[in-house]
Structure formats: C-alpha cells, structure tokens
Amino acid sequence: MKNLILLSSFFGITLSIIGQLFGVLTDFFIPGIARLMGVLAGILVLLSLKSRNIEMQAFIVGSSTLLGIMGAGFLYFPAAIVNVLIGFKLNKKLKDENTKKQI
Structure with a gap:
C-alpha cells in the first residue's frame, strides 16, 4: 500500500505542477492558483x-x-484512481480488523 500512496502522491503533485505551468500561459488567473490545491x-x-x-x-x-x-x-484523475484503489485496500483492512475484534 505504501507504493500506491507514493504513486498517488507523485501523480497528484507532478500533474498539478504541469497544470500550473501551462495555466500561467492563459489570461485567466484563477485556474493557475487553484491547481496548487492539487x-x-x-x-x-x-x-x-x-x-x-x-x-x-x-x-x-x-x-x-x-x-x-x-x-x-x-x-x-490518475491520482484519484489510485486513491480509490487505496480506499478499497483500507476498506478491506478495516473489515478484517472489525472481524478480528468480534472474535
């Protein structure tokens, strides 16, 4: 799961920075700033x-x-897809943990 988290973080940061770099070329200022949220x-x-x-x-x-x-x-979206996979793994871990507590 550590690899998925690092992959998601890499995708999120690099693609958002690429969007920021290309967003500077437009006349509209807000999307460039909003990509920093990515x-x-x-x-x-x-x-x-x-x-x-x-x-x-x-x-x-x-x-x-x-x-x-x-x-x-x-x-x-590539980072979001990896985040969804991480969410499925966390959900599976949580179910396993809850069943161990019940036993």
Whole structure:
C-alpha cells in the first residue's frame, strides 16, 4: 500500500505542477492558483503514511481525492484512481480488523 500512496502522491503533485505551468500561459488567473490545491492534495496523501489509525487514513485519502479534483480538475484523475484503489485496500483492512475484534 505504501507504493500506491507514493504513486498517488507523485501523480497528484507532478500533474498539478504541469497544470500550473501551462495555466500561467492563459489570461485567466484563477485556474493557475487553484491547481496548487492539487499539489496540496498530493502532499496530503503522504500524511496518511504517518497515521496508524485506518479510519483516519481513509479520511485523509478521501479528503485528498476531493481536494485534488476540486483544485486540479481532470489533471488529478490518475491520482484519484489510485486513491480509490487505496480506499478499497483500507476498506478491506478495516473489515478484517472489525472481524478480528468480534472474535
């Protein structure tokens, strides 16, 4: 899962920076600034590595996906797809943990 988190962070940060670089060439100023939110979302995914709580990791990954799509738009979709895969893995871990608690 660590590899997926690093891949998602890489996609989110690099694609958002590429969008920022090409956004500077337009006359419209707001999309260039908003793509920085995609970079922040990519960094936010890295924070899920520090958390040991599975629910908190799921919240961080979900928040990162939402923030990235709002900030970078379609440029963040590769990272969002990887975030969805991370969410499925976290959901599976959470179910396994809950069944162990019940036993």
